[in-house]
Amino acid sequence: MPKGNILVVDDNKSVLSALEILLSPEFDKVECLSNPNLLISELRKAPYHLVLLDMNFKAGVNTGNEGIYWLQQIKENHPEISVVLITAYGDVELAVKALKSGATDFVLKPWENSKMLATVKSAIQLSMSRQEVKNLKLREKELKKVINQDEKFIIGSSPELMQVLSIVRKVAKTDTNILITGENGTGKELVAREIHRLSNRSSEMMVSVDMGAVSESLFESELFGHVKGAFTDARENRAGKFEVANKGTLFLDEIGNLSFHLQAKLLAALQNREITRIGSNQPIPVDIRLICATNKNLSELVEKGLFREDLLYRINTIQIEIPPLRERGNDILVLADFFLKKYAYKYDKPSLKFNNQAQEKLLKYNWPGNIRELEHSIEKAVILSENNVLKADDFFLRPVSGNKTENDTLKLEEMEKRLIMLALEKTPGNVSAAADQLGITRQTLYNKMKKFGL
Numbered sequence: 001m002p003k004g005n006i007l008v009v010d011d012n013k014s015v016l017s018a019l020e021i022l023l024s025p026e027f028d029k030v031e032c033l034s035n036p037n038l039l040i041s042e043l044r045k046a047p048y049h050l051v052l053l054d055m056n057f058k059a060g061v062n063t064g065n066e067g068i069y070w071l072q073q074i075k076e077n078h079p080e081i082s083v084v085l086i087t088a089y090g091d092v093e094l095a096v097k098a099l100k101s102g103a104t105d106f107v108l109k110p111w112e113n114s115k116m117l118a119t120v121k122s123a124i125q126l127s128m129s130r131q132e133v134k135n136l137k138l139r140e141k142e143l144k145k146v147i148n149q150d151e152k153f154i155i156g157s158s159p160e161l162m163q164v165l166s167i168v169r170k171v172a173k174t175d176t177n178i179l180i181t182g183e184n185g186t187g188k189e190l191v192a193r194e195i196h197r198l199s200n201r202s203s204e205m206m207v208s209v210d211m212g213a214v215s216e217s218l219f220e221s222e223l224f225g226h227v228k229g230a231f232t233d234a235r236e237n238r239a240g241k242f243e244v245a246n247k248g249t250l251f252l253d254e255i256g257n258l259s260f261h262l263q264a265k266l267l268a269a270l271q272n273r274e275i276t277r278i279g280s281n282q283p284i285p286v287d288i289r290l291i292c293a294t295n296k297n298l299s300e301l302v303e304k305g306l307f308r309e310d311l312l313y314r315i316n317t318i319q320i321e322i323p324p325l326r327e328r329g330n331d332i333l334v335l336a337d338f339f340l341k342k343y344a345y346k347y348d349k350p351s352l353k354f355n356n357q358a359q360e361k362l363l364k365y366n367w368p369g370n371i372r373e374l375e376h377s378i379e380k381a382v383i384l385s386e387n388n389v390l391k392a393d394d395f396f397l398r399p400v401s402g403n404k405t406e407n408d409t410l411k412l413e414e415m416e417k418r419l420i421m422l423a424l425e426k427t428p429g430n431v432s433a434a435a436d437q438l439g440i441t442r443q444t445l446y447n448k449m450k451k452f453g454l
């Protein structure tokens with residue numbers, strides 16, 4: 001445990017040596033200065049915890065002003081260092097003035113050794129705590145930077161995406177509640193992060209809560225926190241996400257999954273701008289910007305009595321609908337190129353390229369899982385690729401159910417092609433046997449092989 005570093009500043013040499021003798025055995029470092037003009041440069045040289053400072057330096061002057069001047073200099077340059085003032089004049093007014101200017105304590109000459117030691121120890125303790133708080137704040141700031149780091153870019157230039165981004169830019173600086181809707185994997189969270197990044201709250205945290213992943217019983221404590229003993233597992237006080245997001249942005253994903261009972265709690269928190277930890281009756285004010293996201297139609301849930309209408313009105317001051325990937329035209333290829341570069345680099349296959357058929361296949365598919373599915377498909381294809389070209393066959397896209405569309409036809413053809421390839425593999429060189437297996441004539445099989453370029 002460090003015991004602390006002390007700088008003693010007094011123009012009286014006998015005071016300096018008396019303090020050096022008293023303090024040196026008790027602390028890590030005791031440095032003495034008789035000239036206060038060297039004080040600030042000395043503080044830059046080593047990490048001090050305490051300055052023991054004389055109030056009057058010039059002979060015959062005892063207004064204490066020089067001591068106050070140096071005290072202010074220390075506090076301005078090193079606010080975490082404690083300053084204890086020493087004076088022979090027991091002037092209460094001067095003591096009050098010094099304390100108001102930031103002195104930690106005041107000692108009268110001649111001092112009692114035990115009292116001096118006790119004062120010095122507690123002043124050093126205070127300085128160490130201040131230093132710890134300062135370090136923690138710095139760490140917190142760094143952590144916030146890392147957490148908010150925008151390493152994910154919004155890729156695309158389609159008019160549909162541009163429209164979304166134009167709304168994002170308009171609303172980001174305001175504090176309005178925003179509801180982001182859209183299918184899974186369309187980039188709702190990415191857009192929420194962009195709003196936070198462009199907002200006046202960007203130096204604070206964006207805290208995300210996935211309502212789909214939090215169980216009903218844990219949800220309340222997750223969002224509002226609890227005090228020790230509030231329930232069996234509450235072994236210590238814990239802040240909820242609302243408190244952690246204070247001054248920043250709270251992102252509630254899958255808001256449509258919130259139970260009716262908890263919707264009321266959320267509404268109350270939003271209306272009152274305060275929360276109460278479970279087990280406490282002390283309301284805590286919170287200042288958050290709320291962004292919610294859902295892939296459900298909340299108006300339909302309201303009609304079915306599953307979502308509170310008043311909560312919907314509170315969270316959807318601005319609604320941003322993110323278009324599905326299949327409606328973003330060429331963005332599919334722009335994103336595909338982006339993910340290809342990313343994974344080609346990751347898996348050390350730098351010269352991988354799509355051929356035209358592969359691009360066509362990606363363009364025609366209807367991407368029910370949107371950008372997330374596109375990214376995964378490309379990662380898989382990159383991993384499995386055996387040469388420098390990614391072909392249509394390298395993408396195993398899942399069949400889509402529902403009404404038959406152009407894309408579904410493509411899927412059916414894809415499946416047909418795969419079945420044919422499988423049959424041909426099982427009966428090498430024997431087209432008749434493959435046709436038998438498939439339940440079609442030899443000629444039909446030839447026609448299909450031609451069509452699929454097999």
Ligand SMILES: Nc1ncnc2c1ncn2[C@@H]1O[C@H](COP(=O)(O)OP(=O)(O)OP(=O)(O)O)[C@@H](O)[C@H]1O
Binds near residue numbers: 153182184186188190
């Ligand atoms: N325009 C884009 N450019 C680059 N990456 C994107 C884009 N849109 C989405 N992504 C990426 O796709 C993935 C899914 O995005 P995100 O999680 O934001 O979607 P979501 O709509 O919130 O999904 P869910 O509804 O499943 O929660 C993420 O890895 C995200 O970085």
